[in-house]
Amino acid sequence: MADIRFHKHDLPDLSHYNVGAVAIDTETLGLNPHRDRLCVVQISPGDGSADVIQIAPGQKKAPNLVSLLRNRGITKLFHYGRFDLAVLYNAFGVMPEPVFCTKIASRLTRTYTDRHGLKDICFELLGVGLSKAQQSSDWAAETLSPEQLEYAASDVLYLHRLRDVLAGRLARDGRTKEADACFRFLPTRAKLDLMGWDEEDIFAHS
Amino acid sequence: MADIRFHKHDLPDLSHYNVGAVAIDTETLGLNPHRDRLCVVQISPGDGSADVIQIAPGQKKAPNLVSLLRNRGITKLFHYGRFDLAVLYNAFGVMPEPVFCTKIASRLTRTYTDRHGLKDICFELLGVGLSKAQQSSDWAAETLSPEQLEYAASDVLYLHRLRDVLAGRLARDGRTKEADACFRFLPTRAKLDLMGWDEEDIFAHS
Ligand SMILES: Nc1ncnc2c1ncn2[C@@H]1O[C@H](COP(=O)(O)O)[C@@H](OP(=O)(O)O)[C@H]1O
Ligand SMILES: Nc1ncnc2c1ncn2[C@@H]1O[C@H](COP(=O)(O)O)[C@@H](OP(=O)(O)O)[C@H]1O
Secondary structure, eight states: OOEEEEEESSOSOSTTOOSSEEEEEEEESSSOTTTSOEEEEEEEOSSSEEEEEEOOTTOOOOHHHHHHHHOTTSEEEESSHHHHHHHHHHHHSOOOOSEEEHHHHHHHHOTTOSOOOHHHHIIIIIOOOOOOTTTTSOTTOSSOOHHHHHHHHHHHHTHHHHHHHHHHHHHHTTOHHHHHHHHHHHHHHHHHIIIIITTSOTTOOO | OOEEEEEESSOSOSTTOOSSEEEEEEEESSSOTTTSOEEEEEEEOSSSEEEEEEOOTTOOOOHHHHHHHHOTTSEEEESSHHHHHHHHHHHHSOOOOSEEEHHHHHHHHOTTOSOOOHHHHIIIIIOOOOOOTTTTSOTTOSSOOHHHHHHHHHHHHTHHHHHHHHHHHHHHTTOHHHHHHHHHHHHHHHHHIIIIITTSOTTOOO
């Protein structure tokens, strides 16, 4: 079993995070950031361990976590970062940058499939089988179950290795520049979601 | 009638283009840049005049036009630049930057409508009525008709004034930063179209 550290409200300190890249995921009550509150933030330094931070209703501050998110020297690894960026910006007013998104990297390289879910890419690229059984559970519960903690952690434990494999593919296929431009735009894409353009492809003709 | 200068292959010189912003539009044989060749490039310095440049089949060079497109000191004004950027990059290997796109600016400010066509915004914001009668005509014709020339020019003659009005709206509504980020991403969006991701919203979940 992975090394999971559980916290309420915030990280106790940043001692595990003298790193170049941090993996981040969030759990919410649903997919509408204006309606569905942030319940859990999971992060991993990429050493096989994870911190699972339970967020309280109405909580507006998490100084250690926010200072990590603000640190531009640390790349933030997400799977479908578009959603987590919107959630984190909405909750704490911080836009984590720079970003690497494994879903976008997968779209740009795994052109032989339309399956870009985290479970799919973990299985194909790392041979790791993730269980998604807890995905639709009550993340606002006062006490998170061991299964929930395990699930929450598993969503960040493999992002560093996925980033390495996918960055290799992007380079091999000559698509690193396009991926970087997508990652740079992602924070704006997330802000536009919060501002009300969530259903619209802003680049579409009509 | 507007002051329209007609050329074959290229601009004769850049004497009209000591400007901060140039309006650009293209006419092609259709909407697929890999199939449908570039036939006409229209540009305007924003003084009510326009240059209409007829491009020959297989033409790979247009040194004056390309040096204008390469000049990063000149903002390139487009309506739905996504398409023209792809067409110009495909034809001449140059990606015009920086960009302002009136369709994106309209999407970000005219939230009271879903009509973001050039005709719609010219009429609403400038009181100018454009005719779209020549839009679907044979732009590869050896001799362009006076109606085609007039139409081609009209697509660039109002972009400076539209940019001014729309930039004012973006500022008023606090959306300038988001628009700028969209404009910065637009060249990559156009490259991804050429690379085969034209039907896909690269930022979508699935
Ligand atoms: N429209 C949408 N449909 C499905 N999942 C979405 C979504 N918008 C955001 N997500 C998030 O994307 C993640 C799943 O991505 P994928 O399907 O690519 O594995 C889920 O995160 P969690 O797994 O943390 O709950 C979910 O919260
Ligand atoms: N999928 C699409 N549908 C319609 N027009 C498209 C398009 N992709 C690119 N275009 C271009 O977008 C322009 C029209 O934009 P709008 O409808 O917003 O006024 C047209 O340029 P032209 O007017 O130069 O022919 C057309 O070539």
